[in-house]
Amino acid sequence: MIVLRAAVLVVLAVAAAACTSEVGSGTGDDGAARKTARPVYGDTLIEALLGDIQGLIPNITSDSASHTIGDLIYSGLVKRDGSLRLVGDLAESWTVSRDCRNMTFQLKKNVKWHDGRPFTADDVVFTYQAMVNPKTPTAYKEDFKAVESIEAVDAHTVRVRYARPYAKALQSWSTNMLPRHLLESYVAEGRLREAPQNRESPVGTGPYRFKEWRTGEKVVLTANRDYYETGPYLSRLVYRIIPSQATIFLELKAKAIDSSSTLTALQYKRQTDYPGFRRAYQKFRYPSSAYTYFGFNLKDPRFADKRVRQAFAHAISKQELIEGVRLGLGREATGPYKPGTWVYNPNVKRYPHDLERARQLLAEAGWREKNGDGLLVKDGKPFTFTLMTNQGNDERKKIAELIQASLRELGVGVDIRILEWASFIKEYVKKRRFEAIVLGWGIGLDPDQYEIWHSSKTGPDDLNHISYANPEVDEMLERGRSSCFEDERKKYYDRLQEILAEDQPVVFLYFPDALPVVATRVYGVVETPNGIGFNFTEWFVPRSLQRYTAG
């Protein structure tokens, strides 16, 4: 399931799928042997999760751990390959009508649920019904609201009709399919959460079967030998729940964990840079699907002036920020899309570090005189504001401090306030009781960002926290989401990025790099624009290197 991940997950430094592969892996000199080795079955892979899973039906959970596990047990009609293209998963093929409103899926035959029952078109219809049922406590209803009708033409053909063209229609069918024969009554009664399939006996069609979940301790999966594609080769997966990043790091050093993506920049760059670690683990690095920004409350008249925001953008050196906060392990953001993806537009206005230009822009906006404290003054009031961010994220705290120092040079005073996550979001961000914030957005694989930038999305539970409103942006967002053709959508999103770069409703800071490591004995791991996890079922350990025989 592809979702725009909650910013809280970004706090936890959980890296989602990601892009561009310019940095090589640490595979070293045995690269040739790795490429020619034939996959074999066997061995156990041990991974660490920072938090426990919340349930075994990912359609009704929203934390990343549950989705990591759920995506292995279940599968959807489509998925993203290494180059981020949508390819068939449970669907053999599909057709889309010219007006984007009709979609027909041909399902793979001979796909079986883990309990042996055949997977059919009826299950697809059921999954849709479960998702839109008002009693189903899912966060992913929106994707299916645009569906006008759905029918199972025969056992292996599903036809979906949309009320209007919906750009995310195809992607939305990557939703994990649920078995009608087991869950129908629970969905009807609105008790899906209480179903045994959510707790101890999930049944999916995915590459791994559920074996065990010990609360707070571990989740164990075993290979599904009846999987409809090649693999999976790794026989057993153990996900250990370790809530401390420091402990995960020490477990890695003790070689008790095979794979982790929770290393901090410091751990990745300096503390794991010794021969023993390099021999034991392959390191990967690519930009994650999340960026950090410096945002303003645009209802505040001082920030409503574009020139002030542009001045701030000029005053902050993004390179210095990435160096100082991430030890260089991040990419400069010029807008809300990740560099290297199809939607990214590199030809937008940039804001090189230039204090002179920044001062000039502020002067144009009326901030000319300085008071005795060296602060800019307009109408008798000095330019000071409070910059808020959440507790528990050291990077954001450092960013706030660097911004404070940079703006001080312009004569703008910044007070930093760090607040507990839930109160910060609920009491300040949602109620718009802030002047400026440092926060992050996780971005999905589809470029639609209607919820974040559209002027209609400024209600208390909506996400346009900064109260940004630009009619042209609204238009681009509306057009972009109502076409299903990439080249046409690209035009709208290119323009969107130009306007956002000019307007600087937030100062886009950087995309941090995802920094996963995987044990050297695991072969078949490749870095792609889609990160490393997309071909997980093809990972294997050559017999001579296998470490665990159990399972």
Added chain:
Amino acid sequence: MFWYVLRRVLLAAPLLLGITFISFLVIHLAPGDPVDFHTGDLSPDSSAQAKQMLRKQYGLDKPLPVQYWNWLTRLVRLDFGRSFAPDGRPVLQKIAERLPITLLLNVVEMAIILALAVPIGVFSATRQYSRFDKATTVFVFMGFATPDFWFALLLILLFAVQLGWLPASGLRDINWEYLSFWKRHGDFLSHLILPITVATFGGLAGFSRYMRQSMLEVVRQDYIQSARAKGLAERAVIGKHALRNAMLPIVTILGLSLPGLIGGSVIVESIFAIPGMGQLMVQSVFQRDYPVIMGNLVIVSTLTLVANLLADVAYGLVDPRIRLGGRRRQ
């Protein structure tokens, strides 16, 4: 005695009611919304409508007094409700699942602390200002002053990473299911050594200091003087006459730490990845999982009240100077 206990129990009921009411109020006043954690806080995919529906499902749309009343009426039937977390499991089940490991750790820790603190306290008191006294004072205060998380990480670094003698975290080996009966227990024990060491080291200071202080007071008493005067061996004076009296305050403190036994240490549990009560409580607080927080609170406050009562009763039984509830003859 019977009437005294009955009166105390009857008085405890409104007290418990008051505690739950205030707690209920306070946690609901804390900013944050349980529903946010379901739909992923700032996830653009979750609609405002979905949140409204969840609020309704949980009864969060009702006024606070109504919510409290509903919770209370369920509680008197011993129904603690279901967790707000997406697993939606009964609160009691969630607590029951995590209680055994926390109890085990705390009881073992308490036993070790007592086994060490009593002799340390006694020796320090009988040889006041000796080298032993000074050395142990420094040692226990080091334990008191060392941050748990730092000490824990150092121990892991030494024993798990450098020496490889002990596992770094968790409760069981990855292949635990495939081990023999004895190996399983050995493996489990080896996982407990580091967390118990950390917890014990930190808790040693308090008890050993109490013991020392209490012993110092007792040995100055006249009856100790007379015990010595009648020619008893020093061992008998300290071991028989002094120790029993010096233990009184320790018993009280022990009674009061009863409710503490079911509350886990968040830091130790997080670092050693132990799924105990401490982690459950912290997660429920962060997720604003009201039923779990309240369930835990009711249990802890009941235990506190019981422990208080027990301590008072025990005092009456042990200490002849105290009479409970009986008609006093002037």
